[in-house]
Amino acid sequence: MSSARLSGVGVSPGRASGPVVFVAEALPEPPATPEPTDPTDEASRIGPAAAVVAARLRERAEAAKGEAKAVLETTAMMAADPALVGQAEQLVTGSSLPAPRAVYQAAGGFITALEAAGGYMAERVRDVRDVRDRLVAELLGVAPPGVPELSGPSVLVARDLAPADTAGLDPSKVLALVTEEGGPTSHTAILARSLGIPAVVACRGVLDLGDVAGLVVDGDTGEVEARTGTVEVRAAESTGRAEWNGTGVTADGYRVKVLGNVGTPEDAKAAAASGAEGVGLFRTEFSYLSATEEPTVAEQRAGYAAVLAPFAGKPVVVRTLDAGADKPLSFLNPEPEPNPALGVRGLRVAFDRPEVLDRQLAAIAEAATDTGAQVSVMAPMVATAAEADWFVKRARAAGIARAGVMIEIPAAALTAREVFEVVDFVSLGTNDLAQYVFAADRQVGAVAALNDPWQPALLRLVALVGEAATAAGKPAGVCGEAAADPDLACVLAGLGVSSLSMNAAALTGVGAKLAKVKYDQCQLAARGALAAANPKAAKLAARAAL
Ligand SMILES: C=C(OP(=O)(O)O)C(=O)O
Numbered sequence: 001m002s003s004a005r006l007s008g009v010g011v012s013p014g015r016a017s018g019p020v021v022f023v024a025e026a027l028p029e030p031p032a033t034p035e036p037t038d039p040t041d042e043a044s045r046i047g048p049a050a051a052v053v054a055a056r057l058r059e060r061a062e063a064a065k066g067e068a069k070a071v072l073e074t075t076a077m078m079a080a081d082p083a084l085v086g087q088a089e090q091l092v093t094g095s096s097l098p099a100p101r102a103v104y105q106a107a108g109g110f111i112t113a114l115e116a117a118g119g120y121m122a123e124r125v126r127d128v129r130d131v132r133d134r135l136v137a138e139l140l141g142v143a144p145p146g147v148p149e150l151s152g153p154s155v156l157v158a159r160d161l162a163p164a165d166t167a168g169l170d171p172s173k174v175l176a177l178v179t180e181e182g183g184p185t186s187h188t189a190i191l192a193r194s195l196g197i198p199a200v201v202a203c204r205g206v207l208d209l210g211d212v213a214g215l216v217v218d219g220d221t222g223e224v225e226a227r228t229g230t231v232e233v234r235a236a237e238s239t240g241r242a243e244w245n246g247t248g249v250t251a252d253g254y255r256v257k258v259l260g261n262v263g264t265p266e267d268a269k270a271a272a273a274s275g276a277e278g279v280g281l282f283r284t285e286f287s288y289l290s291a292t293e294e295p296t297v298a299e300q301r302a303g304y305a306a307v308l309a310p311f312a313g314k315p316v317v318v319r320t321l322d323a324g325a326d327k328p329l330s331f332l333n334p335e336p337e338p339n340p341a342l343g344v345r346g347l348r349v350a351f352d353r354p355e356v357l358d359r360q361l362a363a364i365a366e367a368a369t370d371t372g373a374q375v376s377v378m379a380p381m382v383a384t385a386a387e388a389d390w391f392v393k394r395a396r397a398a399g400i401a402r403a404g405v406m407i408e409i410p411a412a413a414l415t416a417r418e419v420f421e422v423v424d425f426v427s428l429g430t431n432d433l434a435q436y437v438f439a440a441d442r443q444v445g446a447v448a449a450l451n452d453p454w455q456p457a458l459l460r461l462v463a464l465v466g467e468a469a470t471a472a473g474k475p476a477g478v479c480g481e482a483a484a485d486p487d488l489a490c491v492l493a494g495l496g497v498s499s500l501s502m503n504a505a506a507l508t509g510v511g512a513k514l515a516k517v518k519y520d521q522c523q524l525a526a527r528g529a530l531a532a533a534n535p536k537a538a539k540l541a542a543r544a545a546l
C-alpha cells in the first residue's frame with residue numbers, strides 16, 4: 001500500500017477517513033455534429049438508455065425517505081416519459097442529430113414550455129435538467145454529473161460544490177469533503193461547517209489522484225492523505241472539550257453576546273441547543289437556493305417563522321436576501337454577469353425591484369409576530385450611508401423598528417461614522433470584507449491565503465468600525481467566519497465589537513475562551529494583531545496576550 005500527502009485549507013474541523021467518491025463534473029452541451037451514419041440505429045439507443053436511467057432512479061427512490069423519495073419518483077417517471085424519448089428520436093431521424101444532442105434539444109423544448117407555464121410547473125425545470133443530464137451521460141457512457149448516490153459512508157472529492165448540493169449532503173454518509181477549488185469563506189465551507197462535516201478546500205491535486213482507494217482528511221490542519229489500500233472508515237469525533245454557561249462574557253464581566261448563524265430550521269435548533277444567546281445572522285437566501293420563482297409572502301412567513309421559533313423572546317437579526325455571486329437565486333439573478341461578486345448582488349437587487357424587498361420585509365414582520373422573537377433586519381452588500389438610509393426607511397415603513405446593515409464592502413467600513421448616523425446597528429461580514437479588500441475571490445482556491453481572517457489589513461478595517469461604534473454608542477457585531485475562531489473572537493472584542501455570531505459548532509469554544517480572559521487581554525491581543533505584518537504574526541501576537 002502506498003500513500004501520498006496533499007495539503008489544502010482546513011475549513012471545517014475534525015479528522016475522518018474512508019473510501020473516496022469523486023463527484024463528476026457538469027457535462028458540456030453535447031455538439032450537434034458529427035451526423036450519425038445510421039440515424040435509425042442512433043435513434044434506437046435512446047429508449048433503452050432512458051429505461052436504464054429510470055430504473056436507477058426508481059431503485060434510489062425505493063431506498064430513500066420523505067421528500068427525497070418523492071423527488072426521485074417524479075424524476076424516474078420523467079426519465080421514462082415516452083414524449084421526451086419520442087421527440088429526441090425524431091430529432092435524430094429527422095434532423096440527423098447525434099442522440100445526446102437530440103435529447104438535449106428535446107429537453108430544452110420541455111424546459112421552455114414549463115418556464116412559460118410558471119408556478120408549480122416551473123419548479124419542475126430542475127428535474128427535467130436532471131433527467132436530461134443523466135440521459136446524456138448514459139448515452140455518452142460517462143458518469144452523471146453531481147453528487148452520486150453513496151452506497152456507504154464515503155469521503156467526497158469535487159472541484160467545488162454548488163451551495164444547493166452541499167446543503168443536500170447527508171452527514172451520516174459523507175465522512176468528509178475535499179475540494180480542489182474554493183476558499184475558507186466560500187459557501188461550500190460555511191455549509192460544511194454547519195453540517196459538522198470535516199472539510200478541506202483549495203486542495204491542489206486532489207482531482208488528479210486517480211487510482212486511490214481512500215483518504216484520511218484532517219479538517220483542522222488541511223492535510224489530506226491518499227492511500228491506495230483499504231482505509232478504515234472513521235467519522236470525526238466531536239471535540240466537546242470546552243464548557244460554557246451560555247452567557248458571552250469575559251472573566252472580568254465585559255459583555256460580548258455570542259450568537260448563532262443560521263439558514264434553516266435545523267440550524268436554528270442546533271444553535272439554540274448549543275446555547276446561542278440569539279441569532280446574529282439568519283441567511284434568508286439559503287431557503288431559496290433551488291426556487292425558480294419568488295416565494296409568496298405566506299410561504300416566506302411560514303419559512304421564517306420555522307427558523308425564528310426556537311428563539312422566542314430572544315434577539316434575531318434577519319438578513320434580507322443576499323442573492324448573487326456565490327449564492328445566485330434564479331428568480332432574482334437570471335442574467336449572467338461578467339463579474340458577479342462586483343455586480344448586482346445583495347441590496348443592489350432591491351434597488352431595481354423594491355417590491356421584492358417590501359414583500360420580504362412584510363413576511364419577516366409577520367413571522368416576528370407569529371413567534372415572539374425580537375426581530376431586527378439588516379441589509380447585505382451596502383456600500384454607502386445613503387444606501388443604508390434607503391433600506392432603514394423601508395424596514396421602518398414595514399413596521400420593523402430595529403434596522404441595520406452589514407459592513408462587508410470596504411467603502412462602508414471607511415465611512416462607518418456616517419453609516420451609524422442612519423442605522424441602529426451594524427454587523428461586519430468579514431468573509432466579503434476580506435474578499436473585497438484583497439480583491440481575492442472567496443471561491444477561488446489559488447487566492448485562499450489572502451482571505452485569511454487574521455490578515456492585519458482586514459483587522460484594521462474592523463478597528464475603524466469598532467471606533468465608530470463606540471463614538472456612536474451603537475453596537476457593531478461580527479457575523480463572518482472570523483467570529484468562529486476563539487482567539488480571533490477575543491481580538492474582535494478588543495477592537496470594540498459587541499457581539500459575535502457563528503455556526504452552532506463554534507459557540508461553546510468561543511464562549512469558553514471569552515470566559516477565560518480579561519477584557520484588557522483582548523485589547524492587548526487586538527493591538528498586537530493590528531500591528532503585525534502578516535496573519536501568522538498576528539495570530540502569534542494575539543496568542544501571547546491571551
Ligand atoms: C457573513 C457574511 O455574509 P455571507 O458569508 O453570507 O456573504 C460575510 O460576508 O462575512
Ligand SMILES: [Mg+2]
Nearest residue numbers: 408429431432
Ligand atoms: Mg457577505
